[in-house]
Amino acid sequence: MKKIKFLLIPALLLSAMACQDYLELEQTGDTISEENALQTQQDYEELLWSCYDVIANTYDGRMQILFDLLSDDLAAPNSNADYTEVYNRNMLFFNSTLGGVYGQPYFAIFRANSLIEALDNIPFTDPARKVSMEAEAKFIRALGHFDLVRGWGQPYGFTSNNSHPGIIYKTSTATDILARNTVGDVYDLVISDLEFAEVNLPSANGDAATLWAAKALLAKVYFQKGDYALAAQYASDVIDNGPYSFDLNSLDRFTAMPSTEAIFYTLSIDLDRRSGPFTGNYRSDGTSVPTLRASTSMYQTYGTDTTDLRSNWFIVKDAGQPNEYFGISKFNKDYFSVPVLHITDLKLMRAEAFGELGTNLSVAIQDINDIRERAYSGSSMNLPSGSSGAEIIDAARWERRIEMLGEGDRVQQLKRLGAVENLPITIRSAPWDCPGMILQFPVTERTDAFVLNQTGGCN
């Protein structure tokens, strides 16, 4: 049996290699391990900043366009099968454009959640940064989920208790297979995240989210819910107390440097031209027919009154020809910063909210008139003082449609009117709540727990 000892020789020889180090390889190059990537506070700042990078790739027109395709502002898209499906309200779950946009907010949300989960381990050189970092992450989370639920779920108010399916509200990085949260739950979570952000964000924060951004978004959320008192309260807070100014002299908020009206915005520079989807789809100053053009009704409503400076946002091409179309000039530039939350939106929101509430009507009238004086270069079209709440509401809705052209707002307002105000809204001859009026999820979303939206169903 001494011979058995020989059997141990190879085992001993190779045991030398068996140390963990031999099997512990390091990632090299552009992609490294999380452990190596996230060490200093600066590393985490760069992770947080990457969320804004994603937001810039979401609000570069892509999200806005999807919403506008569901509205009555645009004509049928030119040569874009994916957009045509959205416009036809008959979206297949293989629609890669749609799936791509849907996925964007979740990239930012995943990173925000990574950061929130890591907070206790970050070696902060500035301890106060911990809570503001968390607040930024929560703002990012709320913004993403809010637009997702508005796009992929029926609106708030569609069911009386808002128990209809919304989207998954992700609060962790776990890869659990989850069911869709109800729309009511999503709104509650959005508000809860924004309320944390509102009190913990700084008032100035470079190009990142501020407490004003959180308040402005809260205003939008409440407005969409039909909670006009809170919507007006938050809008007023930002308009009256925030460092932003309504630009009386310029209708153009899509400028290379962020507009003074912009409360939260994305950055675009000549080198990266993040606003590409806007310009790529709308630009009407070239030789080719743009993908996206104004609908005839939109043009006829807003494009023919030349005393309104905003009529210049329409360009009639091939007039009188069978192939006549109405180009939109608003985005005829190389690149620009995109205002995601801005004062014009808040003023119109506040005016309509006060109109609904029947309070502070003079403030509401002034908001409308600020908008109108800018559009008509004077007070010719101003609302008279003493206008009724209903008149204010009508004016606010009229102005909102044209002011927010191309910003993805129109369809959300129509849905609010249908769901919250119970108005008999139809959009391009289909009811506001027909199944095809919400966007379809990509097929990969489907799991045992996740039910996709119905395909089609608006005709």
Added chain:
Amino acid sequence: MKHSYAKRFLLAALLIPALQYAQVITGTVVDETQQPLPGAAVYVVEQQTGTNSDMDGKFIIPVKPGELTVEVSFIGYAKLSRKVTVAVGQTLNLGSLSLKPEISKLDEIVVVGYGVQRKREVTGSMVKLDSKKINDMPTPTFEAALQGKAAGVQIVTGSGVAGSGAVVRIRGVASISASADPLYVVDGIPITQDNFLQGNSGGFNNNPLATINPNDIESIEILKDAAATSIYGSRGANGVILITTKRGKGKELKFNFSTRLGTASPTQRPQMLNSQEWLQMYKEAWANDGKVGTPTLPAGLTWEQAEATNTDWVDQTIATGFKQRYDLSAQMAKDKYNFYVGGSYDLNESYLIGNSYERLSGRINGDYRFSKQFEVGLSTSLVRGTNNRIDNAWSGGLGAAMSTALPIFPVIDTATGDYWNGAGSGNNPVGVRDNKIWRNRELRSISNMKLTYKPFKNFALNASGSLDHMTLREDQYNSEWIIGQPNQANAFRNQQKIINYNLFLTASYIQTIKEVHNLTYLIGAESQNSNTYNEFHTDDNGNALGNGLTDSSVTAPYFDSDLEDRFPINTSIIDPQSTYRFVSWFGRVNYSYKDKYLAQATLRADGSSRFGRNKRYGFFPSLSVGWIVSEESFFTSKKINYLKVKSSLGYTGNAQIPGFQYQGGYNVGGASYGGSAIRFPVRLENPNIQWENSRVFDMSVEAAFLNDRITTEIAYYNKYSSQVFLGISTPRNFGFGTYWDNVGEILNRGVELTVKSRNLVGDLTWTTEFNIANNYNELVSIGGYSEDAVSGGTNDTRTVVGKPVGTNFLVRFSHVDRENGRPVYLDKDGNQTYEWNPDDRVAVGNVLPDAVGGINNTFTYKGFDFSFLFAFVIGGDIYDSSSKRQLGPMSIDNGLWNLTPQIYDRWQQPGDDARYPRLTTETANLGSTTPWINTNLWLHDGSYLRLRNLSFGYTLPAEKVKKWKMDYMRVYVVGTNLLTFTRFPGLDPEIARDFENNADRNMSVNITYLTPPQERTYSIGVDITF
């Protein structure tokens, strides 16, 4: 009586042999290639005397005069029996007695993991194929030659492209996103076998097996069950293919020369419409849609111009290919040493014009014995494989001829005299071919050095070190005609280097207890390290020329211009995800009792760099038993001369995933937003990611009847794989892209039957070899994800729980509406609808066959041999993904395709009962705004029977070739893929298209998308030994 006879015999044999016998019989025992066989037993039946042949195969045996029977036998060869009459005093020279390899190979030695065993003692399930079976027909690479020859081994030969790889599946598919290819081990090293080193370029996956010279191979052992494969632990789950290269044989220095010359053509020539026919169809589509006037043609062509042109692009892209192969080798085996030296040149042109694979290879194998204790062995090869590439399938070439290169497009622009470029260069495959130079070159050396030390009897220590070094270089040059800009030609190079080495040590000991208990112990340890480097040329500023160089200075590819010197390779980046290491320990104990009862236990422990600390080590045990029933005294059957029952149970694994999935990854590549740096996760960590684990049960019966005239083996297996890797296209709400997780479960179970029958023996021999294997495959679970969670890029198959891996998940086509010619689909519930909605997809078929097999018949008469092999596939579906366009809408917006003549069975007017819908220019008329939709209208039965190989040879009589100073000479003709019987209406029912990744490769065999059909070859050849 018996006793006294023996006594007398002993006396006679021992005391006075030379005096008693004045007569002798002499002769030389040789093998089938006329190589002398030393040590063969020569026996004279009537007088029960025998001897062994000497080192030169010669023997001399004294006999009594009279009628005698001489029997010559040798392990692994059929016994030869000769009746002779010996006169008094005669010296009878029987000349050379050629033994043929024995059909019943029970005593043959087979290669198993880290050793060899006698076949009869093997308790695992395996198949051995010798050199002859690998070299009996020309195939793109050696593995394709295995088709139909081994039960349970499905081989789907790659397309007709030169050097394309086959998809090899042993007992079904047990993986989804990880590679389901078997592990290839050459002379002890698991070789680099990744098909996706260069992804999918030009409709082609690089095939790393193409660099292996089939003529270097002595034998291939295919290990199938856990008893055989679990010694390879974490890499054995998909079976193991052991390749052993040749070693020197024969006492004398012998040379072998063989050559084969042949032709290649497609098994079926693609039929496309000509210009007149196509224009007529286009006009009809136009009219059907109520459009008036002259239909709009692409590239600004007028109707008259179109009518005046009629290009047969298929003719322009295919031609007869020529094949040539020359092998020269020398070998010898002395007591102290042996060697085998071989050189080979193989030029294999496919029928695709401009496409060939050229292999130049050399090998030196040798062993040297320093003493009885110490031996060293060396095996080394150096191969240069050159693939002269062309575009194919979706990328162009014949693929363009079958799709977007319309017959109305001319080859030459008469105005300029240059190639016509009116519809983009891609639609002129002839122009592309002449303006593009594209070459893949592999330099590969697989080498092994083995030291054996036997300090005492029955004990051996082995140390083995191997290196598989591969450089893979893709060079492409595109002229300015292709780029479409004057003075802008492009040259790029894509180069990888893979250095893969392993080292293992084993100790083995054979123990015999009381002469009846035989035990063999083996223990060992192994480490492997494989590094992949991406190599770049850099420009003057030190930046990598990733996309190559595009400017006026480019006149040719790197390999024949000065670019190589101007921009040297000086960036070599290790690809961390492709780099891996293994550390392993293993052991095996074999036990046999009286050669009757057999048992084997194996255990392997593997540690891999691909997994995190939580799951770094895996343990893979197996246990197997065997019982040779025919050795029992109670077993008295006359008809059954051998009966063995064996069974095994064990665990094997699969670890073929990219590295660092356990660790996650952050991009820190310097991306920025608004001028400030960002870093972000690209991959979530999964610290619990671990091996795929297959539990494999196997039970089989081997039997031989009528004195080995018929041998059979029937096996049942049940392989349950869990923790199957899914490279999940994660739900987007996860917030990152693909994610690897162990969530699948797959069942494979089946029955295999092998029968070999020597129907006729004697001068005329007839041998039939038949095998058939059925496999049931079911995806048991994918952890709650949807059918679409795993998508292999271009594949049109899905993962559907309860169905096989690779299920055709399609909207059902019902019929063509007789009144309006529109296609009618079925929704999920079976209601008819004009609307095509992917939500109505159901599992309508699957790409995996129910059974595969082959039947081979061999006849020999004197020197003549004749054999033919039929391979067959029963069941399984083919999805002809190109036909949705070749028979689909004619939409100028979405790209016009040429059509196949099947379009004549289309709806034309109300009342027509047609197979295909009306022609239309608007995809919406077919029920969807999506231009090309998948339905089961394009799904076909994939069964086929194919005359895979037919050969006829003649071995010249030994006496005759002796005069020419040769030992052996055989001339032959061989044809492959000569006949195919199938109901598939497309080109060729054997389909392995270009794949995007392993999931695609696992799920999408039998999906064709302009895939070039297999080749049919005719060859003549000669083998000479001198």
